[in-house]
Amino acid sequence: MITTLRDAxxxxxxxxxxxxxxxxxxMLLLTVVTGLVDAYSYLVLGRVFVANMTGNVVFAGxxxxxxxxxxxxxxxxxxAAFAAGALVGGRIIRRARSHRARVLFRSLAAQILLIAGAYLVAELSGSPGEAGTRYPLLILLGLGMGVQNAAARSLAVPDLTTTVLTLTITGTAADSHLAGGPGSKAGRRLLSAAAMLLGGLIGALVIVHGHQALPLGIAALLLAAACGTAWRLTRSSAPWTQPL
Structure with a gap:
């Protein structure tokens, strides 16, 4: 337990x-964003994810x-929007790959525009579940989450993908002392799962209480905070800024 808490x-x-x-x-903050945005897409836009593409493939079936x-x-x-966003993210990454903070900053700047744009559409539409608004929202949110995932993949912080928790949960159990493993990184993995849970919980709570667009507004604010941090870090020359 002490090791887990220390790792967290x-x-x-x-x-x-x-x-x-x-x-x-x-990365933990971006994981909360994922929970918020997917709560909105699933509960408001109708049983579809914009970040967790594994679920969407199953839903297609x-x-x-x-x-x-x-x-x-x-x-x-x-x-399709998620894939397009990942493509845009890949272009951003290749232009800033020599400095990891610049990769993060530029990706977040693009993502904020998309998520904030989706928030405005959701607020102004009044009926986001209707086809005329539903599909533009899916496109904006899918693009934004595709950019985020491309950046997370490039930054490659272990066990903090911001979206995929299946391997994270598997690693937590398979590497545990009960399974005969070293029990390493359990704290980080549990924090990642908790961050996703927190985002989903907050998103669902505000939607259930009648504030349908608010999860996107909260997500945009969190992204702005992360982007401001990333901007300050672009001036760093510390070893961690070097590409992997």
Whole structure:
């Protein structure tokens, strides 16, 4: 337990001399954003994810089978937008790959425009679930989360992908002392899962209480905070800023 708590603390308050410097807490913040945005897309836009593409592939199968409540068109739009966002993210990364903080800053700047744009559309539309608004929102959110995932993949902070928790949870159990493993990184992995849970919980709570667009507004504010941090870090020449 002490080791797990120590690992969690080092993730939330990292040693600046570590190979990943201040990146872990920023990745945790982006994981909260993922929970917020997917809570909105699933609960408001109708059983579709804009960040967790594994779920969308399964939903596409449900839709093809004729299961009620699943839309192949919506799932396809989300998948295509996410892929396009990852493509844009890849272009951003290759222009700033010599400095990891610049990769993060430029990616976040692009993502803020997309998520904030989605928030404005959601606020002004009044009926985000209707087709005329639903698909533009799926496109904006899918693009934003695709950019985020491309950046997270490039930064490659261990166990902090900001989206995929399947391997994180698997690693926590498979590497545990009960499984005969070293039990390493359990604190970081549990924090990652908790961050996703927190984002989903906050998003669902505000939606259930009638503030449908608010999860996107909160996500945009968190991204702005992360972007401001990343901007300050672009001036750093510490070893962690060097590409992996």
């Amino acid at each position: 603390w080092r993730t939330a308050v990292p040693d600046m001399s570590d190979r990943h410097g201040p990146l872990p807490p920023v 449900f839709a093809i089978a004729g299961a009620q409540g699943f839309s192949l068109a919506a799932t396809g739009v989300a998948l």
